[in-house]
Amino acid sequence: MVPEVQWSSITPASENTAWHRRALGSLLRLTRLPEAWDSYGSPRLQSAALESAGRLIGLLSLHNPPFPHVSPVPGGGVQFEWEYFGRGLEIEVLPDGTVEFLAVAEDGRMSEGQLSETHKQLPRLIRWLTSSNAAAARV
Amino acid sequence: MLPLPEYENDRVHAFDGSQILWRRLHREWVVSEGGEERISSAAFIDNTGNDLSVHIAALTTIEEVRQAYPHMRIAAVEAQTFLDLGFTIVPDPQPQDPSHALVKEPAGHRSRATRKRDARTLALKAQFII
Numbered sequence: 001m002v003p004e005v006q007w008s009s010i011t012p013a014s015e016n017t018a019w020h021r022r023a024l025g026s027l028l029r030l031t032r033l034p035e036a037w038d039s040y041g042s043p044r045l046q047s048a049a050l051e052s053a054g055r056l057i058g059l060l061s062l063h064n065p066p067f068p069h070v071s072p073v074p075g076g077g078v079q080f081e082w083e084y085f086g087r088g089l090e091i092e093v094l095p096d097g098t099v100e101f102l103a104v105a106e107d108g109r110m111s112e113g114q115l116s117e118t119h120k121q122l123p124r125l126i127r128w129l130t131s132s133n134a135a136a137a138r139v
Numbered sequence: 140m141l142p143l144p145e146y147e148n149d150r151v152h153a154f155d156g157s158q159i160l161w162r163r164l165h166r167e168w169v170v171s172e173g174g175e176e177r178i179s180s181a182a183f184i185d186n187t188g189n190d191l192s193v194h195i196a197a198l199t200t201i202e203e204v205r206q207a208y209p210h211m212r213i214a215a216v217e218a219q220t221f222l223d224l225g226f227t228i229v230p231d232p233q234p235q236d237p238s239h240a241l242v243k244e245p246a247g248h249r250s251r252a253t254r255k256r257d258a259r260t261l262a263l264k265a266q267f268i269i
Contacts, residue, residue, distance in 0.1 A: 039165065039211055040192050041189070069179060071167055071179040071181035074186060075186025092255065100252075102255045112252040
């Protein structure tokens with residue numbers, strides 16, 4: 001006789017935060033944009049970008065960053081952007097799901113790159129954005 | 140000598156940098172923070188491989204643009220801002236829109252990073268019209 005089995009899903013703590021729910025809500029809102037939503041003929045948010053952005057939100061929420069503005073990008077991508085006490089950070093998810101960032105310091109110096117699939121640089125970028133210590137403010 | 144193709148001929152004549160160009164803005168590109176609004180750099184990125192479409196302000200009116208695109212806002216950018224970044228501006232009048240122009244990327248390979256930097260510069264310099 002097969003014993004009765006009970007299943008319960010395990011939800012990482014990060015996925016229960018208000019930040020996470022709000023960010024996912026912003027992303028889902030963009031999925032409702034129609035073809036040519038931008039009046040220039042852009043395709044809709046691409047599925048690879050949507051999946052990648054969802055993963056990114058999960059990882060971001062672990063670091064409790066300020067809430068970003070979430071913008072659709074012509075071509076089918078999405079961008080997360082922050083302006084925080086003179087520093088700017090833009091993380092763009094391209095239509096194929098790859099992720100790039102641009103960080104702009106208070107003095108205008110810029111640093112950019114591609115995030116690896118594991119987004120290992122993410123904690124450092126968020127620390128840089130929110131740090132009040134100028135000496136630590138290097139990307 | 141053969142005449143230049145029409146497109147090349149357009150490029151020969153430098154676009155007047157003092158002209159004002161309008162870029163239509165989707166509402167998702169308007170960032171509201173602390174009671175103020177700014178423009179997302181996403182408004183000036185195009186990953187479709189197309190040129191950026193703009194209106195030459197002197198050839199249209201806000202009312203005409205609003206009538207054609209009632210849900211869009213408009214940002215103004217001085218043509219010189221594009222030219223300083225190496226872009227080329229080519230008038231591209233359409234039957235329904237004589238003010239239409241294309242902003243073409245600088246020749247040669249531009250890295251993604253450069254394109255993002257330029258988009259950010261343009262977003263910072265653009266000003267809301269409506």
